[in-house]
Amino acid sequence: MLVISGEKRAEKEDKGRNYYRRETAYGSFQRAIPLPGPVEADKVEAVFKNGVLTVTLPKPPEEQKKRKTITVKAA
Secondary structure, eight states: OEEEEEEEEEEEEEEOSSOEEEEEEEEEEEEEEOOSSOOOGGGOEEEEETTEEEEEOOOOHHHHTOOOOOOOOOO
16 A cells, blocks of 8 residues: 655735735645555655656566566557
């Protein structure tokens, strides 16, 4: 099971001649994603870049040897 959790926070400030407004929004989140097979937990990597989270979950060597071929049919 892969569990991803974090917190979002956004602040908005608006100043005018006769007013000052500041809004703050925040909240936490958590997602649990079941994995289809075993992974090498000590080699898992996660990179957050430009608002995108990329998680790499390498398979153990014995699982990498198993391959499944899927035939693609043209319609």
